Amino acid sequence: MSVLVVMEQSRLAWHRMSWEALAAGQQMGPALGIPVAAAVLGHGAAALAGELGGKKLDKVYHVEHELLDHYTADAYTVALAELVDMAKPSMVLFPHTYRVRDFAPRLATRLGGLLVSDVLRIEVKDGAAVAVRQMFQGKLNADYRAAGGGTQYISIQAGAYRAEHVEAGSAEVEVLTPALEAAQIRIKVEEPFRESARAVDLTAADLIVSAGRGIKEQENLSLIQELAAAMGAEVAASRPICDNGWLPMDRQVGSSGQTVAPKVYFAVGISGAIQHLVGMKGSKCVVAINKDPNAPIFEVADYGIVGDLFEVVPALIEEIKKAKG
Amino acid sequence: MKILVAIKQVPSRDSQLKVSSSGRWMEDADLSAEINEPDAYALEEALQLKEKHGGEVVALCAGPARASQTIREALAKGADRAVHVEEEDLGRFDLLGVAQLLAKAAAEVKPDLILTGLQSDDLGYGQTGVILAELLGLPHSTIIMQVEKTEAGIRVKRELEDGWFQHMTMPLPAVLTIQSGINKLRYATLMGIKKAKTKEVKQLSADGLGVTAAPKVSLERVYMPQRAKQTTLLPGTAKEQAAKLAEILKFEVRVL
Numbered sequence: 274m275s276v277l278v279v280m281e282q283s284r285l286a287w288h289r290m291s292w293e294a295l296a297a298g299q300q301m302g303p304a305l306g307i308p309v310a311a312a313v314l315g316h317g318a319a320a321l322a323g324e325l326g327g328k329k330l331d332k333v334y335h336v337e338h339e340l341l342d343h344y345t346a347d348a349y350t351v352a353l354a355e356l357v358d359m360a361k362p363s364m365v366l367f368p369h370t371y372r373v374r375d376f377a378p379r380l381a382t383r384l385g386g387l388l389v390s391d392v393l394r395i396e397v398k399d400g401a402a403v404a405v406r407q408m409f410q411g412k413l414n415a416d417y418r419a420a421g422g423g424t425q426y427i428s429i430q431a432g433a434y435r436a437e438h439v440e441a442g443s444a445e446v447e448v449l450t451p452a453l454e455a456a457q458i459r460i461k462v463e464e465p466f467r468e469s470a471r472a473v474d475l476t477a478a479d480l481i482v483s484a485g486r487g488i489k490e491q492e493n494l495s496l497i498q499e500l501a502a503a504m505g506a507e508v509a510a511s512r513p514i515c516d517n518g519w520l521p522m523d524r525q526v527g528s529s530g531q532t533v534a535p536k537v538y539f540a541v542g543i544s545g546a547i548q549h550l551v552g553m554k555g556s557k558c559v560v561a562i563n564k565d566p567n568a569p570i571f572e573v574a575d576y577g578i579v580g581d582l583f584e585v586v587p588a589l590i591e592e593i594k595k596a597k598g
Numbered sequence: 599m600k601i602l603v604a605i606k607q608v609p610s611r612d613s614q615l616k617v618s619s620s621g622r623w624m625e626d627a628d629l630s631a632e633i634n635e636p637d638a639y640a641l642e643e644a645l646q647l648k649e650k651h652g653g654e655v656v657a658l659c660a661g662p663a664r665a666s667q668t669i670r671e672a673l674a675k676g677a678d679r680a681v682h683v684e685e686e687d688l689g690r691f692d693l694l695g696v697a698q699l700l701a702k703a704a705a706e707v708k709p710d711l712i713l714t715g716l717q718s719d720d721l722g723y724g725q726t727g728v729i730l731a732e733l734l735g736l737p738h739s740t741i742i743m744q745v746e747k748t749e750a751g752i753r754v755k756r757e758l759e760d761g762w763f764q765h766m767t768m769p770l771p772a773v774l775t776i777q778s779g780i781n782k783l784r785y786a787t788l789m790g791i792k793k794a795k796t797k798e799v800k801q802l803s804a805d806g807l808g809v810t811a812a813p814k815v816s817l818e819r820v821y822m823p824q825r826a827k828q829t830t831l832l833p834g835t836a837k838e839q840a841a842k843l844a845e846i847l848k849f850e851v852r853v854l
Contacts, residue, residue, distance in 0.1 A: 346728075346738060371759050375740045378725035382732040387694045387814040390723050408820065409720055412615050413624065416818040420692075423814060459737035463765040465758055480853060486611070504853070516779025529757060537853050544611075558851050560843065561829075565612065567822070576846060577829045578839045588840035596844045596854045 275331070276301050277362035278311040279353065281370055282321055283344070290368035292436035294429045297395065298366050299329060299440055304397045310334060310360065310444075314352055316342035322446045329442030334360065340453045346376040347458045352451040353380050359449075362424060364402060369428035381426040388426040389417045391547070393433050406430075410546045411569030431528070431551050473507070473523045475531045480506035480539075483526055483553070484514055487542020487563060487582055491519045496586050497541060503593045509533070511549045527552035542582050545570030562586065599653035599747065599770075601644040602709035603677065604700055604730070605637040607661050607668040608720040621819050623689060633668045636715025640776040642783050643745060644713050645676045651747055654678045656707050660699050662686045666799070673794035674786035680799045681707065683807065691804075692813035693723050700726070701733035702807040709771060711752070716741050716775040724775075731773035738773040739766060743780050 278298035281288035295311055302309035308331035313321045315337065322335035336356055340348050357365060357380075367373040369391045381388040389404045393414070396403045404417045404427050419425045475481060482501040488494060494514075501508045508524060515525040526533055527549040538556035543549060545561070545568055553559070554573050561574035562582050571577050578585055609615075609629040618625045633641075644655045657672040659665050660683040669680045683699045685691075691699070704712060712731075717724035724740075731738030743763065744755035751769040757777055758764055786794075804810070832839045848854040 350732075371741060371757070374724055375728065375738075378728035379732040379738070382694065382697075382729045387692060388725060389815055390725055403818065407823070408722060409609070409613075409615055409624075410611075410722070411823070413617070413820050414823045415820045417815050418818050420813045420816040460739065460766050460768045463767075465762045465764040467762055512778070518782075528759065530761070532760075537847070537851055560847075565614070567614070569823070571829050571831075572823065573827055574829045575827070576843060577831045578843065579831060580836055580839060584836035585840055588837045589843060592840045592844035593847070593854060596848045 274307045274363045275360065276305070276307060276309045276364045276366060277357070277360055278309070278366045280311055280313045280325065281368055281372060282313060282315055282318065285315065285318060285321060287321065288368060288370055289436060290370055290429075290431055292439050293432070293434045294366050294368040295328065296434040296436060296438040297429050299438070300434070301364060301366070301395055301402065305364070305400070305402065307363065308332070310362070312336055312356060314341045314349065322448075326444050326446045327441060328444065329440035330444035333444045333446040335446050335448045336451060337448055338451055338453050340455060340458060343462050344372055345458050345460050345462060346379055347460060348453055349376045350380045350383060351453050351457055354383050355451045356449065357384055357424065364425045364427065367426075367428040369430050373428050377426065377428055384424065386424050386426050388428060390428045391430050392427050393430055395427065407547065410544060411550075411572070412567055430547065432554070472521070475507055475509055475524070475526065475533050478507040478533065479536045480504050481509050481526070481533060481535045481537070482506045482539040482541065483509040483511065483543060484520075484541050485511040485543030485549075486513050487544075488514070491517070493583070494519055496583070500539070500541070500586055500590050500593075503590045503597075504539075506539070511543050511546075540570050540574070541586060543570050544568045545572065599647060599651050599711060600656065600707070600709045601647060601653065602656045602658055602704055602707050602712045603637070603641045603644045603672070604658045604704075604712065604714035604726065605641060605668060605672055606634040606659065606715075606718050607631045607665040608634045608718055611719065617820055617822065621821070622817060623820060631664065631668065633671060634715055634718045634720070636717060636719075636776060636778050638715070638783055639778050639780050640713040640715050641672055641675060641677065642781045643776055645784070646781060647711070647745060647747070653710075656681065656709065658700060658703055658707070659683070660685060660696055661688060669799060670794050671786060673797045673799075674790040675784060676790060677797075679797055681802060682799055683802045683804070685804050689817075690811045692815050693721075693725060694729060694814060695809065695811050697726055697729040697733060698809045699804055699807055701730050702809060703802055704730065704734060711770055712736070712773040713776055714773075716777050727773050727775035734773070736771050736773050737768045738775075739768065740775040741777045742774045743777050745774065
């Protein structure tokens with residue numbers, strides 16, 4: 274019985290969400306009365322393992338292999354399956370990153386388990402862990418409990434736990450070399466790249482007016498542009514608007530776009546799926562205009578208007594012009 | 599190339615959800631339904647690959663009888679045939695159980711490529727494609743933005759975080775989960791809708807596939823989330839709401 278936190282690194286640099294998962298692990302260990310270990314996979318990752326050795330943990334696993342130099346789902350699944358078989362944790366925690374989304378369901382399946390993905394928090398009820406996650410784009414929460422006695426696999430949503438809560442300490446580092454062979458890796462990866470440099474830097478904007486699905490048609494974007502012009506704000510959008518080609522991709526706010534923290538963020542017709550919220554919840558003031566009073570965007574809004582944006586926005590443009598005199 | 603596309607029927611996006619009296623699900627009988635949006639992009643990608651390289655597109659859907667509407671739409675858009683694993687209560691299976699149903703059905707089709715959306719708009723696990731790959735022993739990749747056929751298999755463009763991408767190659771058969779926005783969705787034509795009526799839909803069942811429900815994870819309770827932040831809701835007509843907001847922006851937030 275133990276908690277195992279699987280950390281994430283690329284090119285020997287930590288993914289920041291690893292520390293959030295580690296913070297979750299450090300809370301779960303005492304809550305369940307079981308030891309906590311953490312693992313780092315890679316090639317030449319001794320320094321990272323050493324850094325983990327300075328945290329309050331019962332054990333650090335440094336899984337070292339040249340075939341773990343670049344991430345592939347095949348190699349990570351083989352290496353981690355071997356680690357879990359050996360360490361026999363009762364709970365495995367991951368940060369819910371794009372990479373974890375790629376391999377963790379496969380790993381859990383191979384080990385006869387099932388991943389509960391994108392978890393907001395883990396509660397302990399009657400000595401058992403209950404994982405809370407969102408459904409229906411954040412409109413509902415749901416509690417999940419393990420049905421059998423097997424290992425629980427849980428990935429932790431970005432921002433659900435706080436990296437600065439990670440406690441320092443000391444832990445023994447064990448180096449493991451998994452039995453990994455090149456023939457097991459069916460996928461050949463090329464170097465990651467960025468598409469042409471971003472033309473628009475939304476991160477520097479003080480005011481942002483952002484449009485979502487609620488605007489319905491491309492022509493209606495002029496309403497958003499008018500509001501932005503009246504405010505002196507940048508125009509942005511949630512993913513579906515950019516997917517439709519209504520605005521260029523570099524206007525996108527969210528996990529696959531830019532992360533912004535303006536003085537005021539106007540979310541107009543944006544329901545507030547988590548992929549969008551992670552890109553804007555650091556805004557100092559959030560104003561949401563949406564017809565659905567249960568839209569998750571109101572979870573993070575300071576000011577909310579429940580109503581038809583096609584009535585509210587024209588009125589708002591007029592009032593702003595008046596207020597600016 | 600024979601391409602299998604796993605599609606799911608989900609409640610429409612603007613559905614007003616109400617938790618059912620059991621507290622374990624929501625009242626879904628009266629909700630209107632539609633194809634899961636990421637799956638629509640997966641279907642479109644399959645249709646485009648077929649147009650380029652020839653072959654066949656088979657739609658696979660697990661769900662109740664009413665999911666046949668979504669299956670017909672896929673056929674109307676151009677899928678050649680479909681497999682419907684008809685199950686009135688998918689909720690008795692966990693995610694792994696549903697993936698097992700799909701894997702058994704997929705194995706009968708023997709596709710060269712399996713595509714599905716990267717996640718569902720309702721449960722949002724984002725795992726079905728990956729589990730399917732493991733159950734079938736196939737390589738996979740997720741959050742795919744581009745698919746090209748090569749001599750030896752496929753080369754795909756995977757989306758990473760913060761605007762990064764990566765190309766990778768893999769042999770076929772393989773499983774890919776498709777990101778929304780990879781292509782431009784088509785509408786069904788009148789001709790397509792007419793043709794769909796004559797296309798084959800093979801009916802399978804959990805019993806027939808030999809899959810029994812043995813959940814590893816149980817969904818205990820669903821509920822409306824509690825508000826973490828105190829939101830000031832502005833009352834009144836649109837004009838009153840707008841006037842109040844302008845006042846707040848000027849005197850409290852001080853950005854006007």
